[in-house]
Amino acid sequence: MRDFQVPGRSAVYAQNGICATSHPLAAKTAIRILEDGGNAVDAAIAGAVLLGICEPQMTGIGGDCFVLLSPGGRDDIIALNGSGRAPAGMSADALRASGLSTIPLGDVNSVTIPGAIDAFCRLSDDWGQIGLERILAPAIHYAETGVPVAPRVAFDWRIARDRLQGWARDLYLLNGQAPEPGQIFRAPGQAEVLRQIAQQGRAGFYAGAVAQDMVDSLRALGGTHSLDDFANTACDYTDPISGNYKGVDLVEHPPNGQGATAILMANILACFDLPGMDPLGTERAHIEAEAAKLAYDTRNRLLADADYTTRLAHMLSPDTATKLAGLIDPNRAMAAAAPLSEAVHRDTIYITVVDRDRMAVSLIYSIFHSFGSGLASEKYGINFQNRGAGFTLEQGHPNEAGGGKRPMHTIIPGMLKRDGRVTMPFGVMGGAYQPNGHARFLTNLVDYDMDAQTAIDAPRCFADAGVLNVERGYGDAVRAGLSDLGHKVATPETAIGGAQAIAIDHDAGVLIGASDPRKDGCALGY
Numbered sequence: 303m304r305d306f307q308v309p310g311r312s313a314v315y316a317q318n319g320i321c322a323t324s325h326p327l328a329a330k331t332a333i334r335i336l337e338d339g340g341n342a343v344d345a346a347i348a349g350a351v352l353l354g355i356c357e358p359q360m361t362g363i364g365g366d367c368f369v370l371l372s373p374g375g376r377d378d379i380i381a382l383n384g385s386g387r388a389p390a391g392m393s394a395d396a397l398r399a400s401g402l403s404t405i406p407l408g409d410v411n412s413v414t415i416p417g418a419i420d421a422f423c424r425l426s427d428d429w430g431q432i433g434l435e436r437i438l439a440p441a442i443h444y445a446e447t448g449v450p451v452a453p454r455v456a457f458d459w460r461i462a463r464d465r466l467q468g469w470a471r472d473l474y475l476l477n478g479q480a481p482e483p484g485q486i487f488r489a490p491g492q493a494e495v496l497r498q499i500a501q502q503g504r505a506g507f508y509a510g511a512v513a514q515d516m517v518d519s520l521r522a523l524g525g526t527h528s529l530d531d532f533a534n535t536a537c538d539y540t541d542p543i544s545g546n547y548k549g550v551d552l553v554e555h556p557p558n559g560q561g562a563t564a565i566l567m568a569n570i571l572a573c574f575d576l577p578g579m580d581p582l583g584t585e586r587a588h589i590e591a592e593a594a595k596l597a598y599d600t601r602n603r604l605l606a607d608a609d610y611t612t613r614l615a616h617m618l619s620p621d622t623a624t625k626l627a628g629l630i631d632p633n634r635a636m637a638a639a640a641p642l643s644e645a646v647h648r649d650t651i652y653i654t655v656v657d658r659d660r661m662a663v664s665l666i667y668s669i670f671h672s673f674g675s676g677l678a679s680e681k682y683g684i685n686f687q688n689r690g691a692g693f694t695l696e697q698g699h700p701n702e703a704g705g706g707k708r709p710m711h712t713i714i715p716g717m718l719k720r721d722g723r724v725t726m727p728f729g730v731m732g733g734a735y736q737p738n739g740h741a742r743f744l745t746n747l748v749d750y751d752m753d754a755q756t757a758i759d760a761p762r763c764f765a766d767a768g769v770l771n772v773e774r775g776y777g778d779a780v781r782a783g784l785s786d787l788g789h790k791v792a793t794p795e796t797a798i799g800g801a802q803a804i805a806i807d808h809d810a811g812v813l814i815g816a817s818d819p820r821k822d823g824c825a826l827g828y
Contacts, residue, residue: 304756313755313805314815316827322802322815323349323653324731324823325356325452331440332655333826335432342655343371343429344437346663347422351441351496353651353667355489356449358474358685359458361651363495363507364516364678365669365687367418368555370542370715371429372724374659379717379724381555383608383708384421384537386414386689390705391526394695397703405691405703408467408676410523412688414709416507418667421537423504429661435500442500445493448486452822456483458796462672469519470678470685491683508532515681523677540608544719545569545618548748551719552740557611560601561714562618563737567597568744569623570630576749582761582776584783585632591765591789592630594738599639600626601737606701607708635788638768650713650736652729656804656813664715664727716740718747725806726754731821732799735764739799754803754816762798765789773798 304310314320319342321332332349336342346369354362367384397411405412426434451459459480466474473489481487498506506512513532520527544553545565552568554561570593579586600622604613616622629636650668668687675688692710693703701710712733718726730739739762746757761775763784770789772781785791797820804825805814815825 310759311755311819313753314825314827316813316815317811318658318828319656320804320813320815320825320827321345321349321653321655322804322817322825323353324651324800324802324821325353326822326824327356327444327449328352328653329824329826332653333828335437336657337828340432340436341374341430341659342657342661342663343425344432345657346653346655346665347426347430348437348440349653349655350651350665350667351422351438352444353653355441355445355487355492356452357455357651358487358489359455359462359672360669361667362669362685363419363492364416364674364684365418365667366416366689366711366713367421367665367667368559368711368713368715369421369425370553370555370664370717370727372662372717373429374657374661377719377723379542379553381540381542382421382425382537383540383555384417385558385708385711386417386535387706387708388414388690388693388703389525389527389531391528392690392703392705394697394703398695403695405693405695407671407688407691408465410520410525410675410677412675412690413520413525413527413677413686414689415527415531415535416687417535417537419499419507420504420535423499424537434503438496438500442493442496445489445496448488451481451483451485451487453483454822456481458672461795465671465673465676467676469680469683470673470676473678473683474673474685489683491681495682495684508535512682515679516684519679520686543614543618547572547744549720550744550748552744553717553719555714557605557608557614558708559711559714560605560737562605562614563597563601564714564716564740566600566617566623567593567737567741569620570596570627571741571745573624573627576745581746581750582780584780587763587772587776587780587784588635588787588789589630589632590738590742591763591770592636594765595636595639596626596629597737602639604700605710610700610707612700633787638765650731650733652715652731652802654727654729654802654804656727656806660806662717662724662727662804662806664717664729666713666715666729668713712736714740723808726803728801728803730799730801734766735799738764739801743801754805754814758801758803758816758818764798771798
């Protein structure tokens with residue numbers, strides 16, 4: 303139990319359903335969908351699409367998603383890959399010949415075909431109960447009438463303002479400036495797109511006037527994107543991957559997501575006596591940072607589109623983790639992992655919903671960097687993701703850019719199982735931090751017996767690009783100790799990541815929602 307004399311927040315307890323996400327309007331919308339007869343899939347889609355209006359710097363209909371779904375009354379987990387592909391005309395040879403060594407974040411070549419809408423339509427058809435018209439009605443309403451900009455959203459918007467280009471500046475800035483908290487943001491063009499999707503399903507987005515607007519806009523910027531690229535977009539059901547950490551199964555989405563990195567990192571950490579370390583001390587922070595460097599280096603060499611990832615079993619093997627753990631010096635920091643691409647970012651939304659039948663949805667949805675590519679379609683104002691910047695231009699690499707390929711993705715939804723039963727859908731936003739965030743959340747729960755809200759609230763650190771970013775929640779003695787071990791310690795500009803989780807207490811028949819105070823959101827139940 304938390305100390306009620308110390309600032310913090312209580313977990314949310316409910317019996318019939320809970321949503322945890324990063325904006326209160328989305329959480330409220332999801333709960334209202336449940337109250338009105340929808341299930342967890344309906345609620346999660348409704349909340350996720352609305353988040354594209356509430357947090358447009360983080361996500362939108364021009365982006366991708368990944369989903370883990372546990373159907374009600376069952377403990378199996380289904381994975382749905384809603385990530386789009388590079389246009390067929392993309393050529394790594396041509397990009398290299400133009401003088402590029404990586405794909406620039408704001409270049410039209412970074413724009414991959416949006417996959418999220420296809421996934422949402424498929425989920426609604428296969429698992430939903432109330433249909434797209436009712437699911438999308440709240441987002442249409444708020445896109446038209448507007449949403450007051452929340453404090454964390456305004457903070458991120460101001461940092462990202464100069465990433466917006468061309469038409470996007472008119473659509474996503476107010477009088478040329480990022481909005482202040484409380485100013486109203488509207489997206490009437492997106493409201494019209496959502497109406498067409500509500501009426502026509504995926505064809506309302508991937509064909510007709512909306513697709514033509516996206517293609518015309520991208521080709522005017524020099525892109526190779528075609529109507530066929532959009533028409534051919536299709537999500538895929540696949541099997542999750544998992545690893546066991548001290549009796550708890552960490553379930554992740556398979557490649558092209560980086561979930562295997564979280565499993566590898568947890569396996570490395572299992573080789574150390576974390577319970578014997580201070581959870582907020584120097585020793586744990588150091589071991590975690592070193593494990594992250596090794597796990598991320600492995601990711602950078604092996605992970606790619608599922609059709610090109612050939613050593614997944616090696617990455618998931620406990621033997622691999624044991625060998626990597628042996629490289630960690632408890633008294634000295636090692637060099638950082640070599641960068642793969644332009645993949646470092648922190649911009650994503652995550653939503654989780656569990657309903658009265660215990661259907662559980664873990665859904666993550668992103669446009670990659672803040673405001674994605676910074677580019678938008680001219681007519682409808684669809685902000686394009688820049689997932690293509692997650693490709694490498696290293697010749698022969700499994701994640702080498704190529705037409706029709708999916709890039710390695712940073713976004714990963716998670717679930718936990720114990721004794722074969724699903725006990726917690728969860729996610730940790732924050733771009734590259736996500737595998738580290740999954741491993742830290744898991745070890746907070748298992749090794750330090752924290753409840754989900756305490757595990758989320760706890761201070762974070764992250765070794766990234768040669769710097770150990772340490773949140774202000776750590777004491778000065780820890781910072782000094784990490785510096786003495788050879789880490790280049792810095793305080794990050796923004797809080798590290800943002801997490802949401804719902805614990806399922808099967809015996810008590812109660813759901814327990816937890817939401818990260820680093821964001822504007824909350825957990826709500828009924």
